Structures are given as C-alpha cells and as structure tokens.
Amino acid sequence: MSAFRIAAGALPLVLAAALTSSAFAQQAPTPAAPKPAAPKPAAPKPAPKPAASANVATGGNAQPTLLGQYGDWGAYTASPGGSKVCFALAKPKNSKTEPPGRSRDQSYMFVSSRPADNVKNEVSVIIGYPFKTSSDATAEVGSARFAMYTQNDGAWIKNVAEEARMVDAMRKGADVTVKGTSGRGTQSTDQYSLKGLAQALDKIDQECR
Numbered sequence: 001m002s003a004f005r006i007a008a009g010a011l012p013l014v015l016a017a018a019l020t021s022s023a024f025a026q027q028a029p030t031p032a033a034p035k036p037a038a039p040k041p042a043a044p045k046p047a048p049k050p051a052a053s054a055n056v057a058t059g060g061n062a063q064p065t066l067l068g069q070y071g072d073w074g075a076y077t078a079s080p081g082g083s084k085v086c087f088a089l090a091k092p093k094n095s096k097t098e099p100p101g102r103s104r105d106q107s108y109m110f111v112s113s114r115p116a117d118n119v120k121n122e123v124s125v126i127i128g129y130p131f132k133t134s135s136d137a138t139a140e141v142g143s144a145r146f147a148m149y150t151q152n153d154g155a156w157i158k159n160v161a162e163e164a165r166m167v168d169a170m171r172k173g174a175d176v177t178v179k180g181t182s183g184r185g186t187q188s189t190d191q192y193s194l195k196g197l198a199q200a201l202d203k204i205d206q207e208c209r
Helices: 010-018 050-057 160-172 197-207
Strands: 061-070 073-079 085-090 094-098 108-114 119-126 136-141 144-151 154-157 175-181 187-193
Touching: 061 197, 073 197, 085 197, 108 197, 119 136, 119 160, 136 160, 144 160, 144 175, 154 160, 160 197
Parallel strands: none
Antiparallel strands: 061 073, 073 085, 085 108, 094 187, 108 119, 119 154, 136 144, 136 175, 144 154, 175 187
16 A cells, blocks of 8 residues: 555645546536645554645646546546546535535545555545544445544545455445534535446556556
8 A cells, every 4th residue: 555645735636627627527517626635644654745745736747637437437647746646536426414504615535546656446535624533434335334534624444454345345336425523513424426436447447557
C-alpha cells in the first residue's frame, strides 16, 4: 500500500476539474467544488509528504482526462505534481440527514490508484461537512460493514487490510451506504449506486498498472 494518502490539495483539485467535464455534467448540475479533504494521518500510515501538496497547490498537471463513463461511475486519470493518478468517482443517488434539512456540501466517493505510491483501489469519501472529532463513519455493502477513519470532511477505510474485500464486495453489489456524524451531531446517510463501478475499475486498472 501507499507511503501516504492523497495530499490535502490533490483530491479537491482533481475533483473540481473532473466536475467540469461534459460527461460528468450530464449526470447532474455541476456543484461547487467541495472543501479540501484532509489526508488520513499516521496510524497505520505516515502523514503525506509536504512536496506532494506543494506541487499540486502550484498547479501541476491536475486536469483530469475522462477515460469513460460507466453507469453511475466516471473513470478518470490525472497527474497532480507529475505523479499519475487514476480514479473512479460517483455522487450518491440518495442522501438524507437527521435532523432533516441540515445544510452540507456535496458528497463524493472515490476509488483511486497511484502506481508511484504502490496504491491500488483505495476507497475514500468526501462527506460534505466536518466529521465529529474521533468518530468513525461506516460503509455498508449488502451484509458487509466496514469502519472508516475520519478527519475533517474525509473518510478512509480504517483497517487497510479490509480494503480489497470491500472493493470486491462493491464490484458485486448493487449499492453502498455511507453513514457519518458531523461535528454538530447531524447524522447523514448517503447511498451510492454501484452500477458501472466494476467497468470503471477495470478501466483505471488498465490505465494505472
């Protein structure tokens, strides 16, 4: 696995550019770019290398290229800071909060591969609000449930050893449900369709070997 997670500036820049693509825009109106998702800190992995953030923050080559749109998932490649990244991206089909009507930014789910960092199919989420401090989010695929480590508005699989099992379940499943709690105590539930994910992952696997 990776020596570090995607740097704080990389994911939002790539995402913001991805949202400008015509294929993604056809799915839904283009939302405002989300707030940066913080990298997953150490334990079990060390913090991101500062150089990665610096390169992306100065522009790099973050403009993504659409590899294909497969059902509800888009497959993209980009080179932030000169390092090639491939990722599948989707927005939730259904979202709700408890209490109802609480404001939040758009949420997204990513499955990313970064050959230079020896990362393949890393699952992450931008939730659209700052998570409650020291809280876990959960992702459910059928009867399988996975804990997700949270920081700021980002979430990653807590037990990295389970990531491959989760991706396999997502390939075969119909939907994945992500639940979390904000710093204000708002509970959110986002349901993502998995239609097209297997094809999108096959495409990014070909592109980022």
